Amino acid sequence: MDNVFDYEDIQLIPAKCIVESRSECDTTVTLGGHTFKLPVVPANMQTIIDEKIAVYLAENGYFYIMHRFQPETRKTFIRDMQSRELIASISVGVKSEEYDFILQLAEENLVPEFITIDIAHGHSNAVIAMIKHIKMHLPNSFVIAGNVGTPEAVRELEHAGADATKVGIGPGKVCITKIKTGFGTGGWQLAALRWCAKAASKPIIADGGIRTHGDIAKSVRFGATMVMIGSLFAGHEESPGETTEKEGKLYKEYFGSASEFQKGEKKNVEGKKMFVEHKGSLQDTLTEMEQDLQSSISYAGGKKLDAIRNVDYVIVKNSIFNGDKVY
Ligand SMILES: NC(=O)C1=CN([C@@H]2O[C@H](COP(=O)(O)OP(=O)(O)OC[C@H]3O[C@@H](n4cnc5c(N)ncnc54)[C@H](OP(=O)(O)O)[C@@H]3O)[C@@H](O)[C@H]2O)C=CC1
């Protein structure tokens, strides 16, 4: 690896504006043959998404990925979504029961539009075998596989049949993988994304470490088609986490999928729980993200998201924040 940097070390360089209003800028993105309003997907975590939010996002033109932590509800979920003519986008693991689940879907002709293989260490034979299993039995489902952090991993998963790969090992806000194992892309997620994107021949989803809306534009600049976000989506009125009050302020819980709160045991814990300030409605955040991204596109000198992919940038070592605490 040559240049190692993260989101806060980068500034994108403005190019001449070609629009009269930021409202002319188009933030839509296409993935798996479907067009979505934003290149953003809320993390497939139990305190970030539930069925109600999935329906809301799908009905309103946003991409979503349902989590895999209530496996017994997934078939009904697919049926319900498709009976409303909405896309069905689910997650699976790699244990033996997940193989049976895929066979059952095939037998019952329940074909989700998107299936995400959601594993901590995605560069593994377990994920490669699951990609092949899904592609054999549900060839029309778009398979997202992850998570990975190297070009070799991206190539291997693509070669096995993945339609997109998800990049990010340990940059998440509630992640403790970096501390517990010493491994990951925490602290250099943006550089890892760039490294992986150079090797990719299919879309990449950048996952984890997004702390500001400007980080979405930076992810697109460094090769992401889509960006998965947890913490910025936690704490909304609609968010599934529990609400608590402290000194007159409302907070909502946000916990890692590998935390003891998710697992119900202390074995192989690589995630923690935190409380985030209550943020109001999810739609307000989505609208603000869209407006900020429209502004990014205008600074990139274009009208579409693709304009961001070609802008110049500088590395501003020791952070663009000049010591200001912004999150
Ligand atoms: N993006 C990230 O940085 C991370 C995300 N997570 C999230 O936590 C959740 C749980 O993940 P995960 O533990 O993989 O899921 P599971 O608990 O479903 O484990 C999946 C399988 O992979 C094995 N496994 C897990 N980690 C490793 C590893 N490092 N090396 C070899 N085998 C492994 C498990 O066996 P066994 O448990 O016996 O080893 C199990 O057989 C997921 O939602 C994941 O996205 C977790 C950590 C990092």
Ligand SMILES: Nc1nc2c(ncn2[C@@H]2O[C@H](COP(=O)(O)O)[C@@H](O)[C@H]2O)c(=O)[nH]1
């Ligand atoms: N190491 C861990 N990573 C986790 C865990 N649960 C989720 N995640 C990853 O974090 C992102 C969200 O990151 P954020 O910075 O936007 O909050 C999520 O999509 C997963 O990839 C965990 O327990 N351990």
